[in-house]
Amino acid sequence: MPALIEAKDLTKRYGSHVALDRANLSIEAGKIVGLIGPNGAGKTSALRAILGLTSYEGQLTVLGREPFKERTSLMGDACFIADVAVLPNWLRVDHAIDFVAGVHPRFRRERAVQFLARTQIAGNRKMRELSKGMKTQVHLALTMAIDAKLLVLDEPTLGLDILARRAFYDALVNDYMDETRTIVITTHQVEEVENLLTDVIFIDKGRIVLDASLEDISTRFAAVTVTAENGPAARAEKPFYERHILGKSVLYFENADPAKLSAFGELHTPSVSDLFVAKLSGGVA
Amino acid sequence: MKTYSWLIRRELWEFRATWIIPAAIGVVMVVATLFGRVDVSAFDSPLATMNMGSMFLVALAALFYTVMSIYSAWYLMDCLYNDRRDRSILFWKSLPVSDTQTVLSKLVMGLVVIPLVFLIASDLTSLLMAFVLSVRARAVFAGVLWHPGTWFQVQVLWLYVLVTTAIWYLPVAGWLMMVSAWAKRAVMLWTVLPLLVVYLIETFFLHTHVVHDVIGRRLAGYAAVAYHGNEQWISQNLSDTSTSPVSVWRFVDVSGFFSSLEVWTGLVVGIAMIIAAIQLRLRRSEI
Numbered sequence: 001m002p003a004l005i006e007a008k009d010l011t012k013r014y015g016s017h018v019a020l021d022r023a024n025l026s027i028e029a030g031k032i033v034g035l036i037g038p039n040g041a042g043k044t045s046a047l048r049a050i051l052g053l054t055s056y057e058g059q060l061t062v063l064g065r066e067p068f069k070e071r072t073s074l075m076g077d078a079c080f081i082a083d084v085a086v087l088p089n090w091l092r093v094d095h096a097i098d099f100v101a102g103v104h105p106r107f108r109r110e111r112a113v114q115f116l117a118r119t120q121i122a123g124n125r126k127m128r129e130l131s132k133g134m135k136t137q138v139h140l141a142l143t144m145a146i147d148a149k150l151l152v153l154d155e156p157t158l159g160l161d162i163l164a165r166r167a168f169y170d171a172l173v174n175d176y177m178d179e180t181r182t183i184v185i186t187t188h189q190v191e192e193v194e195n196l197l198t199d200v201i202f203i204d205k206g207r208i209v210l211d212a213s214l215e216d217i218s219t220r221f222a223a224v225t226v227t228a229e230n231g232p233a234a235r236a237e238k239p240f241y242e243r244h245i246l247g248k249s250v251l252y253f254e255n256a257d258p259a260k261l262s263a264f265g266e267l268h269t270p271s272v273s274d275l276f277v278a279k280l281s282g283g284v285a
Numbered sequence: 286m287k288t289y290s291w292l293i294r295r296e297l298w299e300f301r302a303t304w305i306i307p308a309a310i311g312v313v314m315v316v317a318t319l320f321g322r323v324d325v326s327a328f329d330s331p332l333a334t335m336n337m338g339s340m341f342l343v344a345l346a347a348l349f350y351t352v353m354s355i356y357s358a359w360y361l362m363d364c365l366y367n368d369r370r371d372r373s374i375l376f377w378k379s380l381p382v383s384d385t386q387t388v389l390s391k392l393v394m395g396l397v398v399i400p401l402v403f404l405i406a407s408d409l410t411s412l413l414m415a416f417v418l419s420v421r422a423r424a425v426f427a428g429v430l431w432h433p434g435t436w437f438q439v440q441v442l443w444l445y446v447l448v449t450t451a452i453w454y455l456p457v458a459g460w461l462m463m464v465s466a467w468a469k470r471a472v473m474l475w476t477v478l479p480l481l482v483v484y485l486i487e488t489f490f491l492h493t494h495v496v497h498d499v500i501g502r503r504l505a506g507y508a509a510v511a512y513h514g515n516e517q518w519i520s521q522n523l524s525d526t527s528t529s530p531v532s533v534w535r536f537v538d539v540s541g542f543f544s545s546l547e548v549w550t551g552l553v554v555g556i557a558m559i560i561a562a563i564q565l566r567l568r569r570s571e572i
Contacts, residue, residue, distance in 0.1 A: 048570070051378075051379075053375075053378060053570050054568075054570070055568065071378070071383070071384075072381050072382065072383040073381070075378075075379060075380055075381040075382075076381040079379055080379050081379070082375040082376075082379070086371075086372045086373050086374075086375045086376050086571075087373060087376055088299070088368065088371055088373035088376070089371065090298065090299050090301075091298065091299075091373075092298070095298055098291075099291055099294070099295055100380065102287065102288070102290075102291035102294075103287075103288050103291050103292075103380050103381065103382050104380055104381060105381075139376070143379075
C-alpha cells in the first residue's frame with residue numbers, strides 16, 4: 001500500500017528564508033503521527049504544503065494527489081484545524097453546521113450536533129460571543145463530524161483548559177480514530193499527546209531530524225541513568241546527548257547494545273519529549 | 286449549484302448590511318410619506334400625474350441604485366480581504382470549495398444578489414409609499430403609482446440596468462476583487478494608488494493621458510453607451526411629454542449597448558481580472 005503522505009525534497013522558501021529544506025517524509029494510513037519541532041522549525045510550512053495552502057518545490061503526494069493543484073478534491077477526503085480557532089466572529093454555530101453540511105459530502109451532521117450537545121454551546125450563538133475554548137470546541141465538532149481519511153490538527157487544544165483538552169484527546173482516540181484514518185498532529189505540548197501517537201517526526205530548521213514509529217524508538221534509542229563512577233566508561237560508548245539531574249547523569253544512546261548499556265546503570269526507553277530535547281539540543285545540557 | 290447557493294447564503298450571513306441598508310432607506314421613505322406634506326393640487330391632468338408617478342418611481346429606484354452601487358463597490362473591495370485579516374480563510378479553505386467557486390460566488394453577490402435585494406426593497410418601498418399617499422391624498426395617486434404599465438416599466442428598466450451595469454462595470458469589479466485578494470492592508474489605498482501613480486507618470490513624464498481617459502470613460506461613460514442621450518435625440522423624442530406618457534423604452538439603447546466595441550473589450554478585460562483574482566486567492570492565505 002502506498003504511503004498516504006509522501007514528500008521528497010520538499011522545499012519551501014519565503015524570499016531568502018528557507019522554511020523547509022529538502023524534507024523527506026512518509027506517513028502511512030492508520031497512524032497517529034506527531035509532527036514535533038520548535039517554533040519556526042517549519043512545522044506550519046510542512047502542514048500548509050500538505051494541505052494545499054501553499055506552493056512548494058520538490059515532490060509531494062497526499063492521498064494520491066498534488067495538494068496545491070488539487071486542494072478542492074483533497075479537502076473532500078482530508079480535513080484540518082489550523083492553529084487556533086479561526087471561525088469568523090459573525091458566524092452562528094447552527095449556520096456553521098448548515099454550511100459545512102451543505103458543501104461537504106462526507107459531513108455527518110448528527111455527529112456534530114451530538115458532540116456539541118455535550119458542551120454548553122447553544123446553536124444561535126455567534127462566534128464572537130464564545131470563549132476561545134468554546135470556539136475551538138465548535139471547530140472540533142465540525143471537523144470530527146467529517147468522515148475524512150486524513151485529519152490534520154495544528155495545535156488543536158491551544159486555549160483549552162485541561163479538562164477540555166483531555167476530553168478532546170479521549171474523543172479523538174475513542175470516537176474518531178480507526179484503522180482507516182490517519183491523524184497528523186502538531187503541538188508543543190508533547191507530553192500531552194505522546195501516549196496516543198504511533199509515530200513521531202521531529203523537524204528542526206526545515207529538516208527532518210527523525211521519522212520513526214514508537215516501536216522503532218524503543219529498539220533504537222536507550223537512556224541510561226549512570227552514577228559518577230560509571231560515567232567515563234559509559235561515555236566511551238558515545239552517547240549523543242547527556243543530561244544532569246540531581247547529581248546523576250542520564251546518557252542517551254542510539255543503536256547501542258542494551259546488554260552493554262545495562263552494565264552502567266538503570267536502562268529505560270526515553271520518552272518522546274526527552275528524546276525530542278536530546279535530539280534537538282545535541283551535546284551536554 | 287448547491288455549493289454556490291450555500292456560498293451566497295454565507296455572504297448574506299456575513300454582510301448583513303446587504304438587507305439592513307435597503308430596509309433602512311425604505312423605512313425612512315415610508316415614514317417621510319406618512320408624516321410629510323402632501324400637495325396634489327399641482328397635478329392638473331391625469332397624464333401629468335402619470336408622468337409624475339413614473340418620474341417618482343424612477344427617482345426612488347435611482348436613490349436605491351445609487352446607494353447600492355456604493356455598497357456593492359465597498360463589498361467587492363472587502364470580500365476577499367476580510368477573511369484573510371481575521372484568519373477565517375483557514376477554515377474556509379479546509380472545506381472542499383475551490384477558490385474559483387469562492388471568487389465567483391462573491392462576484393455574483395456583488396453584481397447580481399446585492400442589486401436584486403435593493404430592487405426588491407425599492408419595489409416594496411414604492412408600493413408602501415403609494416399606499417400611504419393614496420390614503421392620505423384620497424386615491425388621487427393610487428391608480429397612477431400602481432399603474433401596472435409604469436410599475437412594469439420600472440422593473441424592466443432595473444433589470445436592463447442590472448444586466449448592462451454588470452457587464453460594463455465588470456473590469457471595475459475585477460480590479461476591486463484583485464486588490465481585495467492581494468492587499469495585506471489598506472485595501473482602499475491600494476485600489477486608488479497604483480492608478481494614481483500611473484496617471485501621474487503619464488501626465489508629468491510621458492505627457493499622455495491614456496489611463497486617465499480609459500478609467501474616466503469606464504466610470505462615467507455607462508449612460509452614454511446604454512441609453513440614447515444626445516440633446517438632439519432628446520429634443521426630437523421627448524418634447525411631447527405633455528401629450529403622451531413618458532416611456533422608458535425610448536431611452537434604452539439595447540442594440541447600441543450590445544454592439545459597442547467598448548462593452549466587449551471591457552468584458553474581456555474584466556474576465557481576465559477575475560481570473561487574476563482567483564489566482565491570487567489560490568496563493569494568498571492569512572495576513
